[in-house]
Amino acid sequence: MSFETISVIGLGYIGLPTAAAFASRQKNVIGVDVNTHAVETINRGAIHIVEPDLDKVVKQAVEGGFLRAVTKPEAADAFLIAVPTPFKGDHEPDLAFVEAAARSVAPVLKKGDLVILESTSPVGATEQMAAWLAEARPDLTFPQQAGEESDIDIAYCPERVLPGKVMIELIQNDRVIGGMTPKSSARASELYKIFLEGECVVTNSRTAEMCKLTENSFRDVNIAFANELSLICAEQGINVWELIALANRHPRVNILQPGPGVGGHCIAVDPWFIVSQNPQQARLIHTARLVNDGKPLWVMDKVKAALADCLAASGKRAAEVKIACFGLAFKPDIDDLRESPAMEIAHMIAEWHTGQTLLVEPNIAQLPKKLVGHAELASTEEALRQADVLVMLVDHKQFKAIAADSVKQQFIVDTKGVWR
Numbered sequence: 001m002s003f004e005t006i007s008v009i010g011l012g013y014i015g016l017p018t019a020a021a022f023a024s025r026q027k028n029v030i031g032v033d034v035n036t037h038a039v040e041t042i043n044r045g046a047i048h049i050v051e052p053d054l055d056k057v058v059k060q061a062v063e064g065g066f067l068r069a070v071t072k073p074e075a076a077d078a079f080l081i082a083v084p085t086p087f088k089g090d091h092e093p094d095l096a097f098v099e100a101a102a103r104s105v106a107p108v109l110k111k112g113d114l115v116i117l118e119s120t121s122p123v124g125a126t127e128q129m130a131a132w133l134a135e136a137r138p139d140l141t142f143p144q145q146a147g148e149e150s151d152i153d154i155a156y157c158p159e160r161v162l163p164g165k166v167m168i169e170l171i172q173n174d175r176v177i178g179g180m181t182p183k184s185s186a187r188a189s190e191l192y193k194i195f196l197e198g199e200c201v202v203t204n205s206r207t208a209e210m211c212k213l214t215e216n217s218f219r220d221v222n223i224a225f226a227n228e229l230s231l232i233c234a235e236q237g238i239n240v241w242e243l244i245a246l247a248n249r250h251p252r253v254n255i256l257q258p259g260p261g262v263g264g265h266c267i268a269v270d271p272w273f274i275v276s277q278n279p280q281q282a283r284l285i286h287t288a289r290l291v292n293d294g295k296p297l298w299v300m301d302k303v304k305a306a307l308a309d310c311l312a313a314s315g316k317r318a319a320e321v322k323i324a325c326f327g328l329a330f331k332p333d334i335d336d337l338r339e340s341p342a343m344e345i346a347h348m349i350a351e352w353h354t355g356q357t358l359l360v361e362p363n364i365a366q367l368p369k370k371l372v373g374h375a376e377l378a379s380t381e382e383a384l385r386q387a388d389v390l391v392m393l394v395d396h397k398q399f400k401a402i403a404a405d406s407v408k409q410q411f412i413v414d415t416k417g418v419w420r
């Protein structure tokens, strides 16, 4: 059966680009989100999130009549669920949004529909989603009971786009297709081929779930290795940036870069899903999480030590000393401050320091609410002119372009090796 109408549930960083990609291929797309602000914004042809080039595609899709947003699911031939999957309690996966989305779709399902879970999920979540759907629709059959013959096909197809490059990677990346049955995989592949230039690689739903978690855990473990090296090098008086550049000259060594910690919405979250389900086995993955999550406090200790050195050398009181933080975003050259270790460190400094804290973030125009009253935004030039202690937190291109001779300060904590 072909896909005349496609519905995407959850119109955030993943769902909206996906909906827009189908609409750009002239498919009739119904986007569903419980957030009325998102729905109204999209229906005006605008976007409520920041992602390069997404605005143009959404505008064209809405103006062309191919994309409309609603707050409650309507009938469609395929449903893609891209709602949040945060953790709760002691880092356990929280499937409440997936359950709510599945239960909201259940009443409009009809024989022949395809349901795809895209949200990053623990192993078994797709089978759980099928069970919720089956419970809500006893009049239909689902893969778990009916296998290939089921009325509804179900697959897990994770998303692996890089924030900042979503509109390119969404189309070009290979896609893992984890059908609950071979027929589900075949239909999901047919659906993505509407816009996908990459390959559809077929497996089962549990392997596809684990594949997504594996990709982000691999990166987390590798960043933890670099962060651990930075701690060791600080003890040994070795420049970690030089060390990594030298070690990477080996043909089979490729160490990532240390930093202030790991941020964003995926790498600091997804490995916990593996740890939570396999606490006995996932020792390395667990330790990597702890190493990366511990980095902001380690940086804070370095800032305290730099301030102490500055006070000793200058004879000033702490209240007379200005500390400047360079960067707040969770990674370079973006404006996303959510789950950012740089924000966490800037906040700790601003709350603890009795003198002025200056924040330089070229990608934002307003001080984040959390920091109002504790710190102030400054330009790179102002910060370099006024501050006594410099803390480099994000290697934005503007900071990498600062001329070495314009940095006169002696007291520097450089978490990104910009001023190595």
Ligand SMILES: NC(=O)c1ccc[n+]([C@@H]2O[C@H](COP(=O)([O-])OP(=O)(O)OC[C@H]3O[C@@H](n4cnc5c(N)ncnc54)[C@H](O)[C@@H]3O)[C@@H](O)[C@H]2O)c1
Pocket: 009, 010, 011, 012, 013, 014, 015, 032, 033, 034, 035, 038, 082, 083, 084, 085, 097, 100, 101, 104, 118, 119, 120, 121, 159, 160, 161, 162, 163, 265, 266
């Ligand atoms: N952002 C990324 O870079 C990225 C990359 C790969 C995978 N993922 C995964 O994709 C999933 C979605 O992430 P995101 O970044 O798009 O999240 P997001 O918060 O940007 O968007 C999720 C949207 O879902 C909506 N929503 C919540 N419950 C709903 C419901 N019951 N019905 C309809 N809409 C509902 C929210 O209002 C929100 O607009 C997560 O599992 C995430 O881990 C994210």
Ligand SMILES: CC(=O)N[C@@H]1[C@@H](OP(=O)(O)OP(=O)(O)OC[C@H]2O[C@@H](n3ccc(=O)[nH]c3=O)[C@H](O)[C@@H]2O)O[C@H](CO)[C@@H](O)[C@@H]1O
Pocket: 120, 159, 160, 161, 162, 163, 215, 216, 219, 223, 256, 257, 258, 259, 260, 261, 262, 263, 264, 265, 266, 267, 330, 331, 332
């Ligand atoms: C496996 C992978 O690549 N997954 C990507 C990742 O996207 P992301 O934007 O979250 O990933 P990163 O760019 O790695 O940043 C994460 C944090 O790590 C810090 N970092 C990075 C490199 C380094 O050498 N040293 C560091 O310290 C950086 O500053 C930032 O805080 O997850 C998405 C959602 O699942 C995926 O879709 C997307 O493919």
